[in-house]
Amino acid sequence: MSEGFGNNDQVEVRRVAITGIGVIAPGEPGRDAFWSLITSGGSAVRRISQFDPSSFRSQIAGECNIEDDGIVIQEFGDGEDLSAVDRSIRLAVAATDEALGDAFDSGYETCSTSDRIGISYGSAVGASQRMVELYDHFTDGGKYWRCPLGDKNEALFEGLLPSTLGACLADRYHVNGPVAIVSAGCTSGLDAVGQGAAMIQRGESHIVIAGGTDAPLLPITVASFDAIKATSPSNKKPEEASRPFDAKRNGFVLAEGAATLVLEDLEHARARGAHVYAEITGFARTTNGYHMTGLDNEGAELADAISKALLKAGIKPEQIDYVNAHGSSTQQNDVHETEALKKALGEHSRHVPISSIKSSIGHSLGAVGAIEIIACVLAIAENLVPPTINYEIPDERCDLDYVPNTARRAVINGALSTASGFGGFQSAIVIENPKRRDEII
Amino acid sequence: MRNGRTFITQIAIATSQGTSTEEVWDAVVKGRTTFSTLEDCEGRQILFGDLDTERMAVGLTERIKIQTDPITQAALALSDQLLSGDNSEVLDHRDEIGVQLGNNYGGLSFAQRELTNLSENGPGAVSPYQSFAWFYSVNTGQISVRHKLKGPSGTVATEACSGIDALSLANYEILSGTDFMITGAIDGTRSPFGIASMYSGTSTLAPETAAEGFAPYSAESIGYVPGAGGALLMLQSERMTPPAQRDIELIGAARGFQSGQSGNVLRDVVERLFTESGVTPFDIGVVYSDAVGVPGVDTRERETLVKIFGDKQPPTTAPKTGFGRLFAGASAVDVALAALTLRNQWIPPLAIRLGGQDPDEHLNLVYGEGRPIQKDTALVLSTGTGGYRSAALLRLNG
Structure with a gap:
């Protein structure tokens, strides 16, 4: 059995509410802009502007329209200078400011002193931007292999630590409970939310700031994915490059972003009169033990994660009304995932709407799992399934309902989100409408 | 089903004092100090607890070596120690074995080499393995792939607390029903860029300071000596742990x-x-x-x-x-x-x-x-x- 929670063992467990959401996804910042983009069939993929991509195979990305010095809302912080931290941290701060503002019209300060607040935040390549900047500075652009051990430069120490993300968030939001930076390749964001929910489930925290962030749009990252032809070379039409489940898909589109969910003990949330968007009811993770980057066509381990997440939620496949797929737009993944959904959901896999919002926003590594959970939350709130855009030519190996190109109205009480990452990591999470959950419980 | 108790059944340690648990234990019992001296580009000397990763990688194939950082090679060697001999029987349950590790520097030696490759030779010279060889969960992924393990796995990055926090998360897995979890952490980097980073912390010794400067709780102490190494542990559920273990x-x-x-x-x-x-x-x-x-x-x-x-x-x-x-x-x-x-x-x-x-x-x-x-x-x-x-x-x- 995987890490997670549920009441399948008949032990009374704490329910995990989502009471606030914040998104900095490619395109315009904020959750409203994000939702509008992915439900309108738009794309935020464009030619990379953060450096000159001319010499790279893949020259496109999902970029956030947000300036570094404009993203920090000084509502919770003490006016601290975040200009020297990794862009991934600044994106996370912006998403978290929005999420906490959403969850607490006022009163966060009271909670932060009276309750145990934790952080569970995911990142696949965390401090990569600072790593490159500091490398350039201390090796003079790579001239020196040995670096000078000059005066102590705390930036060179903390700048390389992935844990600096957690420390920055904890300081800014006066966190006193457990803080964890979760890293599991491209399942980091989903895993961080799942593990954050487990922190509430276990009673470690009353409130958890959970999410994911990554800002990998750097020459070294683009070059490394070029080398294995994992990313799309469709540079002439960037907005059409990410095409999950389409027969002409030719790789994922790299992106940046961050998303934060405020997770809260349901009783705690209801006691303070908070709006509860949804509940997280099941989470599971496995590994495929197969290959660091490759996937087989069977999807057995992802199917296993999905089945365990459903088991922990205590619901049947038929109670899933929407699947937000990993849908990375690589040949391998989309076949692998289709098979996994068939195995785990059975006949229901042929009836449930499945979509990949990476078609609109690309793949932001350790962030996108959290972004996709928010897509599920909003899908439940709005009873609207965001589409898979750029879906034109069916692939006979991918033969499910991928909600092509146009959003679809549907009653959504239960949603499933999946993730798959380098290293063989496979994860699944179940999000449900709290009203239905009340009926089930 | 929830398992009642958690046991540590196997231990594998590697530090500058040795590349096996027995070597390290013998050295710590004797109170040995095993710091090496490294030089920066200006000839300044620093102390470092240097792990002999080359010795640890002897049993690995060239195919693995070319795609991994030295610290990942050490992690794989430790995992071999953990799962060898009498304990190899646990591999009968490989579908249920998870890997929950801590990490901090990832594969930074690999990353520095590839950053230099990119700088000197352009994008086409970057290794295809850079896409995963340096990231924080590389040790977790490589161990699970090497031993074909399929249980719940991941990495936690909380600096020096990562080792205990990984243990904590692995224990939650055991309490939730998983029977076997490999946990712990191995970290530190010998890359010059990484060494410069380590020595930029306010708590490290200044360059050219003798080992006497690392004397915790004494008035003369001025900081610590960084090093590379770590430990892996096998956690097992009560129901799958024989009384003798x-x-x-x-x-x-x-x-x-x-x-x-x-x-x-x-x-x-x-x-x-x-x-x-x-x-x-x-x-x-x-x-x-x-x-x-x-x-x-x-x-x-x-x-x-x-x-x-x-x-x-x-x-x-x-x-x-x-x-x-x-x-x-x-x-x-x-x-x-x-x-x-x-x-x-x-x-x-x-x-x-x-x-x-x-x-x-x-x-x-x-x-x-x-x-x-x-x-x-x-x-x-x-x-x-x-x-x-x-x-x-x-x-x-x-």
């Missing part, structure tokens, strides 16, 4: 965060752990302290110990004074050594170079030749840069 029990682990305005979170973490596990301060037979070596930091840790134990201080040791502070690997090694302390009934001392007399009147530091343990429970403490605080409790079952 139940000698070391993981009672629990806890974590917190010391943000600016809160009180003494490390103390809160330890006291919560005591309360939840029914352990009292009187039960503790040894403390593996964090022993950073910076007077202000040591003072805060001393205050924590005094608050918890009062005038009945248990023996407190810090063998890391002999092999250095290993970042994510630090608390994993401390947990592993604490387990060996219980199993072997002997508390290894702080590095023998620090002398035989306890200079700290408040604590009960183990100097000199070590001593037998008198009680069957061990406490391990860790503090991580930024505010991370963690603790673990282990017990010997008679």
Whole structure:
């Protein structure tokens, strides 16, 4: 059995509410802009502007329209200078400011002193931007292999630590409970939310700031994915490059972003009169033990994660009304995932709407799992399934309902989100409408 | 189904003192100091607890070596040690074995090499393995792929607390029904860029300072010596652990965060752990302290110990004074050594170079030749840069 929670063992467990959401996804910042983009069939993929991509195979990305010095809302912080931290941290701060503002019209300060607040935040390549900047500075652009051990430069120490993300968030939001930076390749964001929910489930925290962030749009990252032809070379039409489940898909589109969910003990949330968007009811993770980057066509381990997440939620496949797929737009993944959904959901896999919002926003590594959970939350709130855009030519190996190109109205009480990452990591999470959950419980 | 208790059944350690558990234990019992000297581009010398990764990688194929950082190669070698011999039977359950590790620097040597490749030769020269060889979960992924493990897996990055926090997360998996979890951390990098990073921390020794500068709890101490290394441990559920392998029990682990305005979170973490596990301060037979070596930091840790134990201080040791502070690997090694302390009934001392007399009147530091343990429970403490605080409790079952 995987890490997670549920009441399948008949032990009374704490329910995990989502009471606030914040998104900095490619395109315009904020959750409203994000939702509008992915439900309108738009794309935020464009030619990379953060450096000159001319010499790279893949020259496109999902970029956030947000300036570094404009993203920090000084509502919770003490006016601290975040200009020297990794862009991934600044994106996370912006998403978290929005999420906490959403969850607490006022009163966060009271909670932060009276309750145990934790952080569970995911990142696949965390401090990569600072790593490159500091490398350039201390090796003079790579001239020196040995670096000078000059005066102590705390930036060179903390700048390389992935844990600096957690420390920055904890300081800014006066966190006193457990803080964890979760890293599991491209399942980091989903895993961080799942593990954050487990922190509430276990009673470690009353409130958890959970999410994911990554800002990998750097020459070294683009070059490394070029080398294995994992990313799309469709540079002439960037907005059409990410095409999950389409027969002409030719790789994922790299992106940046961050998303934060405020997770809260349901009783705690209801006691303070908070709006509860949804509940997280099941989470599971496995590994495929197969290959660091490759996937087989069977999807057995992802199917296993999905089945365990459903088991922990205590619901049947038929109670899933929407699947937000990993849908990375690589040949391998989309076949692998289709098979996994068939195995785990059975006949229901042929009836449930499945979509990949990476078609609109690309793949932001350790962030996108959290972004996709928010897509599920909003899908439940709005009873609207965001589409898979750029879906034109069916692939006979991918033969499910991928909600092509146009959003679809549907009653959504239960949603499933999946993730798959380098290293063989496979994860699944179940999000449900709290009203239905009340009926089930 | 929930499993009742968690046991540590296998241990594999590698530090500058050795590349096997036996070598490391022998060295820490003797209080050896094993620091090497490295030079920067200007000829300035620093001390480093250097792990012999080349020796550890001897059993790996070239196909694996070309795609991995030296520290990942060491992690794979440790995993081989953990799953070899009598313990290879657990691989019959490989579909249920998870890997929950801690990490900090990832594969930074690999990354520096590829950054240089990119700088000198352009994008086409970058290794295809760069896409995963440097990221923080590389050790976790490579171990699961090498041994075809399919259980719940991931990585936690909380600086020096990563080792205990990984143990804590792995324990939750066991309590939730997983029967086998590989946990721990191995960290540190010998890349020049990484060395420069390590030596940029305010708590590291200044260049050209002798090892005597790393003398935790003494007035002369000015910082720590960084190093590379770590430990992997096999956690097993009660139901899958034969009685003969139940000698070391993981009672629990806890974590917190010391943000600016809160009180003494490390103390809160330890006291919560005591309360939840029914352990009292009187039960503790040894403390593996964090022993950073910076007077202000040591003072805060001393205050924590005094608050918890009062005038009945248990023996407190810090063998890391002999092999250095290993970042994510630090608390994993401390947990592993604490387990060996219980199993072997002997508390290894702080590095023998620090002398035989306890200079700290408040604590009960183990100097000199070590001593037998008198009680069957061990406490391990860790503090991580930024505010991370963690603790673990282990017990010997008679």
